[in-house]
Amino acid sequence: MAFVLSPEREKQIAQLLERYPTRRAALIPLLWLCQRQYGWITPEIIDWVAKRLDVSTAVVKGVVTFYTMFFEHEVAPNVVWVCRTLSCDLRGGKAIQEHLEKRLGCGAGGTSKDGKFTLMKAECLAACGQAPMVQINDDYFEDLTVEKLDRILDEIAKKTGKKTEARAEAAQEQP
Amino acid sequence: MTAFTPLLTSRYGIENSWKIAVAEQHGAYQTARRAITTTPPDQITAEVKKAAIRGRGGAGFPAGVKWGFLSPKPGEQTYLVVNADESEPGTFKDRTIMNLDPHRLLEGCLITCYAIGAHKCWIYVRGELAHSIARLDEAIEEARAKGYIGSRPFGSAHSIDIWTHPGAGAYICGEETALLNSLEGRRGEPRLKPPFPANRGAFGQPTIVNNVETIASVPDIVKMGGEAWCNLSRLVPGDGGVRLYGVSGHVKKPGVYEAPVGITMRELIFDHAGGMLREQRPLKAVIPGGSSTPVLRPDHYVEAPRPDHPLHKWDGMSEIDVPMGVDTYRALGTMLGTACAIVMDNSVNMVEACRNLMRFYKHESCGQCTPCREGTGWLLDILDNVAAGRGTTEKDVALLVDVANNMMGNTICAFAEGTAMPMLGFIRKFRDEFEVAARRGLHGVRHDETVFDDVVGRAG
Numbered sequence: 077m078a079f080v081l082s083p084e085r086e087k088q089i090a091q092l093l094e095r096y097p098t099r100r101a102a103l104i105p106l107l108w109l110c111q112r113q114y115g116w117i118t119p120e121i122i123d124w125v126a127k128r129l130d131v132s133t134a135v136v137k138g139v140v141t142f143y144t145m146f147f148e149h150e151v152a153p154n155v156v157w158v159c160r161t162l163s164c165d166l167r168g169g170k171a172i173q174e175h176l177e178k179r180l181g182c183g184a185g186g187t188s189k190d191g192k193f194t195l196m197k198a199e200c201l202a203a204c205g206q207a208p209m210v211q212i213n214d215d216y217f218e219d220l221t222v223e224k225l226d227r228i229l230d231e232i233a234k235k236t237g238k239k240t241e242a243r244a245e246a247a248q249e250q251p
Numbered sequence: 252m253t254a255f256t257p258l259l260t261s262r263y264g265i266e267n268s269w270k271i272a273v274a275e276q277h278g279a280y281q282t283a284r285r286a287i288t289t290t291p292p293d294q295i296t297a298e299v300k301k302a303a304i305r306g307r308g309g310a311g312f313p314a315g316v317k318w319g320f321l322s323p324k325p326g327e328q329t330y331l332v333v334n335a336d337e338s339e340p341g342t343f344k345d346r347t348i349m350n351l352d353p354h355r356l357l358e359g360c361l362i363t364c365y366a367i368g369a370h371k372c373w374i375y376v377r378g379e380l381a382h383s384i385a386r387l388d389e390a391i392e393e394a395r396a397k398g399y400i401g402s403r404p405f406g407s408a409h410s411i412d413i414w415t416h417p418g419a420g421a422y423i424c425g426e427e428t429a430l431l432n433s434l435e436g437r438r439g440e441p442r443l444k445p446p447f448p449a450n451r452g453a454f455g456q457p458t459i460v461n462n463v464e465t466i467a468s469v470p471d472i473v474k475m476g477g478e479a480w481c482n483l484s485r486l487v488p489g490d491g492g493v494r495l496y497g498v499s500g501h502v503k504k505p506g507v508y509e510a511p512v513g514i515t516m517r518e519l520i521f522d523h524a525g526g527m528l529r530e531q532r533p534l535k536a537v538i539p540g541g542s543s544t545p546v547l548r549p550d551h552y553v554e555a556p557r558p559d560h561p562l563h564k565w566d567g568m569s570e571i572d573v574p575m576g577v578d579t580y581r582a583l584g585t586m587l588g589t590a591c592a593i594v595m596d597n598s599v600n601m602v603e604a605c606r607n608l609m610r611f612y613k614h615e616s617c618g619q620c621t622p623c624r625e626g627t628g629w630l631l632d633i634l635d636n637v638a639a640g641r642g643t644t645e646k647d648v649a650l651l652v653d654v655a656n657n658m659m660g661n662t663i664c665a666f667a668e669g670t671a672m673p674m675l676g677f678i679r680k681f682r683d684e685f686e687v688a689a690r691r692g693l694h695g696v697r698h699d700e701t702v703f704d705d706v707v708g709r710a711g
Contacts, residue, residue, distance in 0.1 A: 095373075095414045097454045103436030105418055108378070122615075129436075142438040142617075143419035145378045157379075161340045162542065162607045163499040163593050166697040168706030175707070199422065199611045200340040201379050204499035204591070207504045214381035222707050242366065 115211040116147035152194040163204035192236045260509040271393035274354040282474040283361045284405045295366035301477025303491035308462030309588045311577035320449035330458040331372040336425040339541035342591040344495040345463035349383040353390035359466035378419040414538040422615035427460040441664035485513030486576040499590030513574035532596035539589025543669035545676025598700045601681040602688040606634040612670040620662035640692025648690040
């Protein structure tokens, strides 16, 4: 099945290309559009992006591998980034990570058994004054305690069941 | 603390401060309108020079002087790129501007574009800050709808377009030439300088790259006049105005505080941030302005007996009583950086703190230059060995110093210095701890002892 971007996102590409003097400059924003739709950057997406921007696949692959936020493997619908740099660590970042490992039953880079969460270690996320913190998908959760984190994860886990089904449906609808 | 009228943060507490209607009720865009319709561009640059604003991204280069380096050849386009890749550990000030007062940043972009003759501006925001990007995008749309951004800002013929550009997770993209490569759709690897961005920057065109806070200060500088704004600082001449300070770590009230340039670290920690988190745990060390700045100790004292020493006025005083300025801190053997301090109480083991940061640098080295790619890994390896009890005392400490020294000055960008300087700083200030650790190991020491019960709960 060939990769296709949704019509709204297709429209965004046209807007993106107007912003820059070169096509290639749209590379990172375009990869974001793809990842937001598909969840991770497949080899197929790399080829597709390369064609769209008239650059080689090596160029796209080079960019994808350079930046930590582009996933080269499938991840769960929710990615938990736990900040482990000094400011967070002084306020309990390690305890937060240990709790996440225990609760999700996996280490950094792994996915929980229920398939809802992928755990990742992050370096400084620029929220040092609200440490300890985690980023889950696009959201920052700050001034954490283990108890607060558990409530957040419970809520996200509840919502995720529906999200996963919606995603499966969307995938089927694609030509 | 003396009474102080906030400038950069004046709209922070207001409900919906990020909406254009609210921001305009509280003064937004008035300065841009006046500047773009009535003031010649050169005069704006002259005011920014008079303001003596030192770049807020960490290097402390005078912004007005940087603008003065532009000399576009016929046919060249000048660009403005705003560095919002805030990633330096301990630093979280620019995010507050983008989230709480995006229109101040946009107003600064408009005035700056007009002053330097740019028609296009990109704000490069680190990819993690999806909400800040969304907020800026909304603000840009609002300003575009009002006609402030677009072909005729405030009716002037100088068209200005502003866009955000997302990063995707890479500390090095805060280095200005790496940022430009990233903007162009490349790997974020720094470029050799020269050519400097003012000559050949984004897309090969003359480009000014400034930090978010620097640009957000421009409206106030233009409104008040460079000299008046400069004089708000306690370190005039040379280091003007007000700035955002950040505090994180073991203090009662971590956060971002606006204050004149030149307050002391003691004031920042004990007046603004409410003092140490636990009364029984005194201040042991503070990293003054992001992780790349060498650590300070309250029980180390300034030695400047000679009257011509830049720090002579503070001779014999604690390091944390020296005013926080770009030049004063350089004379002190550290750097002001982003003025966002990481405060550590006496529960923290300095070798472990250092190891945490060296892990960061190893992870973030872009890998272009051998001394940096190998050096960062080597420093971490040595510290990991020490932590695991496989150390060998003097040899390890000497090797850390040797590796760090061989990284400096041998790479394309300043990342290697940013790693080696704090490494050497930790050893200079806490050599005994490194020697003890090398002899005995760290035995799984952790530095969340002070807060562990609060975070995990008694049951945990």
